[in-house]
Amino acid sequence: MSEVMGLILDADGVLILKGEPIPGSNGALARLDARGIPYRVVTNYSSAHRTTLAARFSARGATVDPDRMITAASSSAAYTAERFAGRPIHVIATLDALREFDGQQLVSSEAAVAASPGEIAAVVIGDGGDELSFRNLDAAFRQVRAGAALLAMHRNPWWFTSRGPTLDSGAAVAGLEYATGVRATVLGKPSPEVFRQAIAGLRQDLGRRVPVRAIAMVGDDPDADVRAAQRVGLRGILVLTGKTTEDQLEAATLGRGRRAPDAVARSLADVVDALTRPGAALD
Ligand SMILES: [Mg+2]
The missing domain is CATH 3.40.50.1000 (HAD superfamily/HAD-like)
Structure with a gap:
């Protein structure tokens, strides 16, 4: 040591x-x-921005500077900023987690659904809750088929919430991999x-x-x-x-x-x- x-x-x-x-x-x-x-x-953890997560920790007496945190969401945002700078990306995540991607070329889910093949450079699957809808996943499926990179914040199958064991976004990642035949690049642990x-x-x-x-x-x-x-x-x-x-x-x-x-x-x-x-x- x-x-x-x-x-x-x-x-x-x-x-x-x-x-x-x-x-x-x-x-x-x-x-x-x-x-x-x-x-x-x-x-x-990837359903909120680091500042939100740090505030939640600190409300419970655990003090961590958000600049010293790396979440699966911030890790994905740092990766796309480096690899896909200036190119359109479709990120399925909560509004708060999307703030990690500020300054990048995010397309809305409407634009992603309407996009032509090849228009989107990468799809990022995160803990989007209801944003992990059939409509959004179907748009992601078509983009990946047309050549967009398939990125995943993580592939956790489930986690504990106030509802008890709860389906996690890894299930959507596995579904997209199955449907497209493309293995996702995971950016969290x-x-x-x-x-x-x-x-x-x-x-x-x-x-x-x-x-x-x-x-x-x-x-x-x-x-x-x-x-x-x-x-x-x-x-x-x-x-x-x-x-x-x-x-x-x-x-x-x-x-x-x-x-x-x-x-x-x-x-x-x-x-x-x-x-x-x-x-x-x-x-
Ligand atoms: Mg742990």
Whole structure:
């Protein structure tokens, strides 16, 4: 741990759980700030702009600067700004999440439905709620058939909301892939793209030459956080404050010859202890 200079933090299961802050996580962020250890928060949450999400966190006592957040929506917007600058793109997302694409050539759903083949450069599927309508998905289907890139904020099949288990936009992505025969490019976790953006941000704070190995991802998902980060050369630290409990640890980390996390910690607070207190260590 002594060589770790910066952190990438998952939000759900690391900073917050079921909408409430995880005890010790806010203090852990304050200690990182006090020690000058930079971090980015990476989450697949994509139905709102980062400023809205940060305000929601802060209303519950978890303070994160929106400029230090990368969501599946902001990651997708950064990607299209780079790859499709000045070209028409059709983004299916909430109005608030669409603000991440400000300054880009967004086409309205009406224009997308009326567009001629080849007119739209890329289709982005996000957590659009009722915007994931037959009409909009059918327009996306025709655009992809005509050559538009198929991009997905993530491919999560379902998630928990106040309604209980709720269908997520990954189901629409899988449907479009099935119908078009085109595999979507995913821009949220576990895609390397989201980690690339987080590493670039941390290198602005730490200097260009900081090796990827000096940055650790801290998450509660052994696959989408830990192994996905390890695949791009980051260290992967699994914490037990979210979806992985102590009982599941063996199955989550050792099963079927899968790569083990570089470290396992009870919580983010323990990770920050190991980074900032001489003598503190992780398993
Ligand atoms: Mg998580």
